[in-house]
Amino acid sequence: MSRLKNRLPFIIYLLIVIVILGFLSLLMGPIRISASKILFSIFSPGEDPLIYVIIWQIRMPRLLLEILSGTLLAMSGSLLLGISGAAMIDNIAVKSFYLLSCVIAAISVFLIVFGFNLESLYPWLLGSLAQTTWDKVFIAALFILAGLIVYVFYYKDLNALMFGEYTAKTLGVEVKLIRMFLFAVTIIISAAAVYTCGLLCLTGLIFPYFVRLAAGVNYKYMIPVSILTSASIVILIDIFSRIIFPTELPIGIMMAVLSGPFYIYALHRRRLGL
Amino acid sequence: MAYAISFNRINYPIKVKDASGCILEQNQPPARIITIDPAITEILFSLNLRDKIVAVGEKCDYPEDAKKIEKVGKDRFDLKKVVELKPDLIIVNLDTQRSDMEKLRLIMLPPVSAEAQPTPLQVFAVDPHSLRDIYNTISVIGTITNKEHSAYSLLQRMKRRVEWVEARSKKEKRLKAVVVIKKRPLTVASEGTYFHDLLAASSLIDVSPRGKGMYPGMKRDEISKADPDVIITSTDVAKNPKDIYNNRDFRKTSAGKNKKAVSIDAEVFLRPGPRVVDALEEIAAYTYGWPASSGKAVPTGRQGEEN
Amino acid sequence: MEMLKVEALDAGYENNVVIKNVNFDADIGDFIGIIGPNGCGKTTLLRAIAGLINISNGQVKLRGKDIRRINRREIAKRVAFVPQMMVPTSGFTVEETVLLGRIPYIGRFAFETDKDYREAKKAAEELKVEQLIDTPVTSLSGGEFQRVAIARALAQEPKILLLDEPTSHLDFRFQVKVLRMLRRLREDKLIIATFHDLNLAARFSRKLLLINKGEVVAFGRPDAVLTSDNLRLAYKIKLEARKNPKTGKIRVYSS
Numbered sequence: 145m146s147r148l149k150n151r152l153p154f155i156i157y158l159l160i161v162i163v164i165l166g167f168l169s170l171l172m173g174p175i176r177i178s179a180s181k182i183l184f185s186i187f188s189p190g191e192d193p194l195i196y197v198i199i200w201q202i203r204m205p206r207l208l209l210e211i212l213s214g215t216l217l218a219m220s221g222s223l224l225l226g227i228s229g230a231a232m233i234d235n236i237a238v239k240s241f242y243l244l245s246c247v248i249a250a251i252s253v254f255l256i257v258f259g260f261n262l263e264s265l266y267p268w269l270l271g272s273l274a275q276t277t278w279d280k281v282f283i284a285a286l287f288i289l290a291g292l293i294v295y296v297f298y299y300k301d302l303n304a305l306m307f308g309e310y311t312a313k314t315l316g317v318e319v320k321l322i323r324m325f326l327f328a329v330t331i332i333i334s335a336a337a338v339y340t341c342g343l344l345c346l347t348g349l350i351f352p353y354f355v356r357l358a359a360g361v362n363y364k365y366m367i368p369v370s371i372l373t374s375a376s377i378v379i380l381i382d383i384f385s386r387i388i389f390p391t392e393l394p395i396g397i398m399m400a401v402l403s404g405p406f407y408i409y410a411l412h413r414r415r416l417g418l
Numbered sequence: 419m420a421y422a423i424s425f426n427r428i429n430y431p432i433k434v435k436d437a438s439g440c441i442l443e444q445n446q447p448p449a450r451i452i453t454i455d456p457a458i459t460e461i462l463f464s465l466n467l468r469d470k471i472v473a474v475g476e477k478c479d480y481p482e483d484a485k486k487i488e489k490v491g492k493d494r495f496d497l498k499k500v501v502e503l504k505p506d507l508i509i510v511n512l513d514t515q516r517s518d519m520e521k522l523r524l525i526m527l528p529p530v531s532a533e534a535q536p537t538p539l540q541v542f543a544v545d546p547h548s549l550r551d552i553y554n555t556i557s558v559i560g561t562i563t564n565k566e567h568s569a570y571s572l573l574q575r576m577k578r579r580v581e582w583v584e585a586r587s588k589k590e591k592r593l594k595a596v597v598v599i600k601k602r603p604l605t606v607a608s609e610g611t612y613f614h615d616l617l618a619a620s621s622l623i624d625v626s627p628r629g630k631g632m633y634p635g636m637k638r639d640e641i642s643k644a645d646p647d648v649i650i651t652s653t654d655v656a657k658n659p660k661d662i663y664n665n666r667d668f669r670k671t672s673a674g675k676n677k678k679a680v681s682i683d684a685e686v687f688l689r690p691g692p693r694v695v696d697a698l699e700e701i702a703a704y705t706y707g708w709p710a711s712s713g714k715a716v717p718t719g720r721q722g723e724e725n
Numbered sequence: 726m727e728m729l730k731v732e733a734l735d736a737g738y739e740n741n742v743v744i745k746n747v748n749f750d751a752d753i754g755d756f757i758g759i760i761g762p763n764g765c766g767k768t769t770l771l772r773a774i775a776g777l778i779n780i781s782n783g784q785v786k787l788r789g790k791d792i793r794r795i796n797r798r799e800i801a802k803r804v805a806f807v808p809q810m811m812v813p814t815s816g817f818t819v820e821e822t823v824l825l826g827r828i829p830y831i832g833r834f835a836f837e838t839d840k841d842y843r844e845a846k847k848a849a850e851e852l853k854v855e856q857l858i859d860t861p862v863t864s865l866s867g868g869e870f871q872r873v874a875i876a877r878a879l880a881q882e883p884k885i886l887l888l889d890e891p892t893s894h895l896d897f898r899f900q901v902k903v904l905r906m907l908r909r910l911r912e913d914k915l916i917i918a919t920f921h922d923l924n925l926a927a928r929f930s931r932k933l934l935l936i937n938k939g940e941v942v943a944f945g946r947p948d949a950v951l952t953s954d955n956l957r958l959a960y961k962i963k964l965e966a967r968k969n970p971k972t973g974k975i976r977v978y979s980s
Contacts, residue, residue, distance in 0.1 A: 360816015
């Protein structure tokens with residue numbers, strides 16, 4: 145298909161972005177490790193046991209979890225888009241959730257600045273990438289696999305839905321059932337996303353909404369593009385917050401804060417009738 | 419941020435059946451609304467749709483701002499002008515604008531460019547007769563203009579005021595009343611109209627003839643037999659209540675003898691819109707001698723001389 | 726047994742019944758034009774026949790079988806519906822859009838085959854959009870996209886083709902071309918289309934169904950349906966239909 149030829153450069157570009165961001169992520173941390181040593185450790189792991197532990201037991205799982213979180217968010221965000229279309233933003237539940245996330249994020253920042261210890265809250269609510277284990281990575285990967293399988297078998301239905309309820313129905317798609325099924329899948333994948341990066345991370349579900357503006361809603365391409373974009377965003381947010389804040393700021397807070405403008409812009413578009 | 423969280427939810431695309439049995443389909447809220455019915459105009463203004471109205475009728479004089487909007491007809495639509503304005507929604511009154519409605523439904527708006535194609539005019543008909551119809555009309559207009567929450571609030575306020583009148587008037591002595599719609603031939607309002615509902619809400623007994631339709635005629639002997647205690651009419655029929663209670667048909671009734679009649683401003687009374695509640699309050703206040711009541715500053719009608 | 730039989734049909738949206746007591750039948754080779762004022766039943770009737778909306782009463786039968794008893798995928802192989810105003814969806818090419826029409830033939834766990842690509846190509850050629858095959862649909866004109874939508878429906882290899890206002894978005898030169906093409910297709914299909922333009926409807930339809938306020942005013946050959954009385958009843962303005970003695974075709978004029 146010649147269409148793939150058009151898309152390929154974009155996808156390759158995104159892959160490059162991820163590799164660069166990933167590398168930057170590996171560079172960051174309390175112990176300084178030079179770039180060359182990192183590369184060395186990746187290609188011949190056994191050499192330096194200390195560096196090995198840092199890279200492979202701490203930073204790499206963290207990076208992988210970031211990628212996986214982004215992937216999970218992208219998958220459930222795209223599914224949500226497929227089920228509800230552009231109207232995804234209008235849902236009162238979505239609006240309330242964002243509002244609540246902003247409030248929680250604001251309060252948390254306040255508390256952290258004043259030295260309160262929120263350690264126990266971190267994982268569930270705000271998400272923590274600090275103590276990542278390979279177990280977590282493994283579980284996340286399982287959910288992603290399940291999600292990908294759903295996509296491979298349902299992308300046709302999703303594409304049909306994009307053309308409108310009546311077109312989908314006349315093509316033989318059982319719209320009601322498919323929507324319910326995909327909604328259930330969305331919930332499961334979102335739960336996995338919460339597991340990996342906390343409740344507030346669900347604010348990241350909005351990113352595929354914007355990916356569709358750039359790449360269109362053809363699910364054949366939207367999935368890889370969404371995944372790569374969301375994963376990049378998560379890594380970026382993490383790098384960003386590690387640079388700015390000396391103490392570990394939970395990823396959920398940054399996600400809620402940074403997705404705010406996107407959300408407002410999306411609402412603005414809806415007002416205009418898009 | 420407030421505008422983002424507003425509760426006027428967008429739930430498009432919508433399909434709503436109107437009073438004529440036809441379906442309005444819209445993919446987004448209307449941005450260019452036209453109506454020549456004064457009551458509908460008042461409803462639109464009450465729902466904060468001022469900036470979406472592109473044209474009204476010459477009779478649309480309330481609120482003040484409505485007078486400044488472009489006019490496209492008085493009792494009939496100026497079809498040419500309407501098409502020129504390219505509205506995306508026209509709201510008509512089924513009763514008074516039926517033939518125009520049919521014509522509007524045939525018109526396809528001319529294409530905006532060589533590429534674009536003609537689109538049909540979206541026409542929505544309402545047909546409010548009773549008070550409940552008025553509530554439903556406000557509600558459905560809220561739905562088709564994406565102001566469901568505003569419509570709901572407006573209705574809550576209206577209903578509260580109606581309930582207030584109901585509660586207070588229940589304690590008063592039961593009186594008989596009739597609403598005069600036209601002097602010659604003498605026509606009154608009966609069951610099925612909001613006039614009848616307003617009488618009921620003020621605990622007044624409607625003595626109009628039943629089973630003869632919504633606006634039956636009444637003969638002098640029927641009036642004498644019914645013997646209303648209060649006559650309610652509009653400034654269209656009688657600028658001064660004297661003109662009605664001194665009228666030959668009414669002179670010998672209790673209302674005539676006690677000079678008890680009230681003439682309410684036609685622009686408030688005769689429009690099936692939000693201001694019917696103002697009329698209701700005026701009717702009740704006049705009938706029972708209450709002080710100028712709940713919220714409304716100045717009664718807009720003229721009241722009979724106290725006996 | 727006729728291809729399509731509509732019996733005492735009531736249908737609408739949510740809790741509203743929009744069309745009431747619609748009765749008619751049609752067979753392969755027919756071209757039926759549905760006419761009537763905007764918003765008053767034409768589109769709703771078409772959607773009901775396509776099985777896209779709730780039927781509250783009555784039946785729609787395909788070769789004697791109630792469509793409520795046939796599963797959607799099977800219906801999709803026999804009945805194809807083209808909506809009135811489709812907004813081109815970003816991210817799809819003409820080919821990908823026409824290929825959507827093959828969905829009923831591709832299994833849940835399968836993908837497009839060569840046959841599917843061939844059928845899609847055939848449909849695109851029928852509608853003269855095959856040279857646009859790789860263009861994104863968002864860069865097409867309204868008329869081109871409408872033709873792509875019809876091609877999508879043709880790719881479903883339907884026996885019944887339902888089109889909602891197929892001419893209202895077509896470039897003028899294509900209005901007649903497409904209607905001619907549809908008329909050619911009716912050899913082995915049943916075609917039902919709604920029309921805003923009475924003259925186009927009269928010219929191309931074998932039979933007309935005049936509907937207003939959700940009820941059928943008349944159904945039959947154009948000269949029987951397009952009487953002044955019927956038109957006045959439905960359109961409430963004075964229209965007159967005259968038969969051209971030479972061609973036998975009816976034209977509608979306002980009088």
